[in-house]
Amino acid sequence: MMRRITKGEARYLRALRRLGGLERFVGSSEVARELGVSKPTSVIMLKRLEAKGLVCYQKRRGAKITEDGEACLRELDWRHVVIESLLISIGIPEEEACLAAREMELCVPLSTLVIACRVLGHPSECPCGLRAEHPEVVT
Numbered sequence: 001m002m003r004r005i006t007k008g009e010a011r012y013l014r015a016l017r018r019l020g021g022l023e024r025f026v027g028s029s030e031v032a033r034e035l036g037v038s039k040p041t042s043v044i045m046l047k048r049l050e051a052k053g054l055v056c057y058q059k060r061r062g063a064k065i066t067e068d069g070e071a072c073l074r075e076l077d078w079r080h081v082v083i084e085s086l087l088i089s090i091g092i093p094e095e096e097a098c099l100a101a102r103e104m105e106l107c108v109p110l111s112t113l114v115i116a117c118r119v120l121g122h123p124s125e126c127p128c129g130l131r132a133e134h135p136e137v138v139t
Contacts, residue, residue, distance in 0.1 A: 005072065007106060011035065012045045013054060013073055016065055027062040077132040079105040082117045084126040098128040
């Protein structure tokens with residue numbers, strides 16, 4: 001199960017992944033530019049993610065996503081796919097469903113998502129193109 005993270009922390013993890021943080025250290029300036037924040041703000045958040053074990057942060061090198069961070073991203077992706085698929089199944093337009101899923105993904109209890117995933121036939125991709133693996137708890 002995913003560590004308890006905030007919406008802001010999820011945003012930074014996703015930005016790091018987009019910038020190549022699964023394979024290399026990404027500088028805090030690069031992260032700041034990507035997210036439209038100041039470098040000191042990005043450093044604070046990267047250190048917070050490091051304290052949670054989700055990234056390895058090194059001064060002057062930046063941050064790289066850890067195995068725990070990768071697992072967290074996998075669960076975030078799965079949560080998004082399930083929620084977006086559920087919203088679309090009840091008639092919410094795709095773009096709105098994607099935005100709403102992003103807002104809801106950290107709020108919906110795991111047990112609720114597991115049931116929704118089963119009812120929906122274990123979706124692995126949503127219309128926005130995000131692909132997700134199913135966590136062990138679902139299979």
